[in-house]
Amino acid sequence: MSSIIEYIRQSQIWRSVFRHPAPYDRRNRAVVVLTNFFLHLHPVSVKKGGIALSYTWCMGGVTFFLFLVEALTGVLLMFYYRPTLEWAFTDIRALRDVTTLGIMREIHRWGAHAMVITVWLHMYRVFLTGSYKPPREFNWVIGVLLLVLTLLLSFTGYLLPWDQLAIWAITVGSNMARATPFLGHEGPGFQLLNVGGYDLITNASDARFLLLGARTVGEETLNRFYIMHCVAIPIVVSLLIAIHFWRVRKDGGISQPL
Amino acid sequence: MNHHPDLTVGVIQGLGWLYLLLGVANAFWAARSLRRDGYFGQTFEKITGFEHIPKAFVWAGYSALLMMVAFAHLATHSDAADFMIRLPEWFKDSVDMVVANPISYFVFSMTLFILIVLLRNWWVEPTVAWSLLNLSVLFLCLSMTDYDFRQIVGKPDNVPIVAMLYLVAFFTWLYFYKCRENDARLEQGLQPAEKELGESVLVWPDLVYSEMICMLLIAAILILWGVALPAPLEEPASAVKTPNPSKAPWYFLGLQEMLVYFDPWMAGVVLPTVILGGLMAIPYIDFNKVGNGYYVFNKRKFAVITFLFGFLPLWVGMIVLGTFIRGPNWNMFGLYEYWDVHKLEVLNNVNLSDKFWLDFMHQPLPRPDSSAPFLTQLGVILQREWLGLVVIVGYFVAVPPLLALTVFRKFFARMGFLRFMVMANLFLFMFSLPLKMALRWSLNLKYIVAIPEFFFNI
Numbered sequence: 001m002s003s004i005i006e007y008i009r010q011s012q013i014w015r016s017v018f019r020h021p022a023p024y025d026r027r028n029r030a031v032v033v034l035t036n037f038f039l040h041l042h043p044v045s046v047k048k049g050g051i052a053l054s055y056t057w058c059m060g061g062v063t064f065f066l067f068l069v070e071a072l073t074g075v076l077l078m079f080y081y082r083p084t085l086e087w088a089f090t091d092i093r094a095l096r097d098v099t100t101l102g103i104m105r106e107i108h109r110w111g112a113h114a115m116v117i118t119v120w121l122h123m124y125r126v127f128l129t130g131s132y133k134p135p136r137e138f139n140w141v142i143g144v145l146l147l148v149l150t151l152l153l154s155f156t157g158y159l160l161p162w163d164q165l166a167i168w169a170i171t172v173g174s175n176m177a178r179a180t181p182f183l184g185h186e187g188p189g190f191q192l193l194n195v196g197g198y199d200l201i202t203n204a205s206d207a208r209f210l211l212l213g214a215r216t217v218g219e220e221t222l223n224r225f226y227i228m229h230c231v232a233i234p235i236v237v238s239l240l241i242a243i244h245f246w247r248v249r250k251d252g253g254i255s256q257p258l
Numbered sequence: 259m260n261h262h263p264d265l266t267v268g269v270i271q272g273l274g275w276l277y278l279l280l281g282v283a284n285a286f287w288a289a290r291s292l293r294r295d296g297y298f299g300q301t302f303e304k305i306t307g308f309e310h311i312p313k314a315f316v317w318a319g320y321s322a323l324l325m326m327v328a329f330a331h332l333a334t335h336s337d338a339a340d341f342m343i344r345l346p347e348w349f350k351d352s353v354d355m356v357v358a359n360p361i362s363y364f365v366f367s368m369t370l371f372i373l374i375v376l377l378r379n380w381w382v383e384p385t386v387a388w389s390l391l392n393l394s395v396l397f398l399c400l401s402m403t404d405y406d407f408r409q410i411v412g413k414p415d416n417v418p419i420v421a422m423l424y425l426v427a428f429f430t431w432l433y434f435y436k437c438r439e440n441d442a443r444l445e446q447g448l449q450p451a452e453k454e455l456g457e458s459v460l461v462w463p464d465l466v467y468s469e470m471i472c473m474l475l476i477a478a479i480l481i482l483w484g485v486a487l488p489a490p491l492e493e494p495a496s497a498v499k500t501p502n503p504s505k506a507p508w509y510f511l512g513l514q515e516m517l518v519y520f521d522p523w524m525a526g527v528v529l530p531t532v533i534l535g536g537l538m539a540i541p542y543i544d545f546n547k548v549g550n551g552y553y554v555f556n557k558r559k560f561a562v563i564t565f566l567f568g569f570l571p572l573w574v575g576m577i578v579l580g581t582f583i584r585g586p587n588w589n590m591f592g593l594y595e596y597w598d599v600h601k602l603e604v605l606n607n608v609n610l611s612d613k614f615w616l617d618f619m620h621q622p623l624p625r626p627d628s629s630a631p632f633l634t635q636l637g638v639i640l641q642r643e644w645l646g647l648v649v650i651v652g653y654f655v656a657v658p659p660l661l662a663l664t665v666f667r668k669f670f671a672r673m674g675f676l677r678f679m680v681m682a683n684l685f686l687f688m689f690s691l692p693l694k695m696a697l698r699w700s701l702n703l704k705y706i707v708a709i710p711e712f713f714f715n716i
Contacts, residue, residue: 033462096491113415120569127540134550144537162495163491172514178522179521257452
């Protein structure tokens with residue numbers, strides 16, 4: 001058995017895929033981390049206290065894993081779901097009732113809720129360990145941006161099932177934008193933005209309209225939120241996650257008592 | 259036939275499994291207690307006459323009791339209406355009385371927060387914390403015997419909130435537990451405990467394997483969760499059927515709750531922006547160098563208490579309020595109360611300008627003449643709202659220097675003008691919420707400045 005494994009490991013194919021020998025000894029365990037694409041996010045060695053579960057709570061890692069789960073299940077759902085008034089609700093109901101692997105929707109939704117919670121808990125522990133202190137100030141700021149984007153991802157996704165829960169939650173949530181100072185048609189100071197007596201800010205040109213693509217939550221909103229949810233926000237989030245991880249390494253690795 | 263039964267056979271069976279789980283967990287706890295907790299002291303021996311009794315006996319007995327309760331549940335296959343183990347009505351009524359009343363809810367949550375901080379060294383004691391966990395699970399189990407409670411807590415999208423509450427409680431415990439050790443160490447001039455684990459280990463295998471286990475565990479939890487609980491799907495969307503209450507997604511319910519006390523432009527736009535800006539500003543206004551990379555409380559009391567105050571009562575607490583307690587017409591309902599659409603709550607909130615002109619000056623409110631030139635109208639409005647404007651401007655302009663001269667004198671000296679002003683203003687924004695809540699409930703105050711003409715109400 002072990003000679004077969006050894007034969008495979010020595011084969012030209014295996015060696016062309018994996019750039020490193022098997023991590024059996026100390027040297028090769030370091031080489032693995034340095035030369036493997038997926039592992040190279042890590043340093044070769046870390047302080048024992050820095051990776052203790054009772055110290056990190058593993059919440060940042062869990063959040064990232066949940067993001068990957070959301071991306072995977074989300075892509076699978078995109079193959080099935082059509083963001084139109086005619087089909088959105090029907091497709092989701094079919095996912096629940098008849099579709100093979102319709103459980104992807106359950107995992108996607110519960111994963112989304114879990115991700116919101118783990119982001120909060122990750123920030124909670126980063127605050128409580130004082131890990132935002134110099135030199136990690138800016139990575140905390142990126143973290144806050146990622147928090148906002150996580151909430152926006154969850155919020156835009158909330159509309160897609162197109163049921164009562166969805167449209168009214170989005171209606172309540174987006175009604176706030178009406179009251180944006182200067183830019184909402186019921187916000188303080190919007191009267192100041194007018195040209196020759198004509199208001200520039202109306203219910204068809206204010207911040208809420210920008211968000212919904214219409215005066216009320218409708219098909220334009222569904223399309224807008226779908227693109228935001230599946231394409232626009234994930235791209236930004238991926239970029240910020242990359243910077244977030246890169247800064248963890250550059251700012252001195254996982255936080256530790258100085 | 260009762261269409262809203264407090265108990266059904268299904269519920270009883272489910273609770274049976276929950277009690278069994280709790281009983282098993284307590285059997286393990288009894289084993290732990292046998293190893294660690296030792297024996298009852300002399301007072302116990304004098305009173306009872308028994309000698310050399312391990313404290314673990316209490317846990318073992320409790321665990322046995324839970325198992326018996328569990329079997330009583332699991333053995334029930336009919337007659338759910340006659341089932342004995344349920345929450346007594348007087349208990350429900352008294353909980354409802356505290357919860358459905360804004361003043362007592364406010365006082366209760368603030369008191370709880372103060373106790374969490376003040377009694378931190380007592381409640382992090384593992385035996386105490388375990389007892390509290392048991393109490394909370396028992397409370398949840400018994401509450402599930404109430405129909406209305408099940409309707410609210412059992413809503414699919416509300417399940418994550420219950421999980422979040424336990425997670426937040428657990429991690430708050432873990433924090434204070436670690437702080438107790440580190441605070442004592444720093445007091446003695448030692449290094450924090452985290453520093454003891456300073457030796458280096460290789461990422462492969464020490465880190466990648468625990469990452470792997472974590473991923474498998476989370477994946478397993480998600481799949482089980484997905485199998486056990488279908489994701490919510492209500493009626494197809496209809497623009498004409500407005501549900502009552504209409505709620506935002508659960509993580510925004512703290513913001514929606516702020517709408518009760520602030521106008522949308524404040525609650526929905528300005529305050530969220532300030533919250534996010536304030537979070538981003540934290541690393542730049544916290545000048546304290548202590549506690550970088552380890553758990554500690556005593557040496558960064560101010561920062562930690564402020565953050566905990568924002569996170570626990572104001573964020574998590576308001577989500578709980580918005581989810582479980584706010585019902586139709588955004589009225590407050592008890593945990594065991596039926597969400598009656600017709601529940602009437604007398605609302606006669608008045609503005610500060612009403613109070614000043616009508617009650618104090620005994621004059622009618624100055625009214626701007628809509629045909630008058632703009633500046634004349636503005637003058638009348640300013641005359642009407644002068645008191646509120648003075649209060650608001652005073653709050654944001656006069657209080658920071660006052661703080662700098664009194665309680666925050668040392669802060670001001672160390673932070674410099676700009677950083678101090680940012681910190682003080684964020685602080686004032688944060689406290690504007692509990693202040694506004696208190697004013698609403700004690701004086702029925704609606705707006706401090708009410709200029710509906712320009713959608714400018716504070």
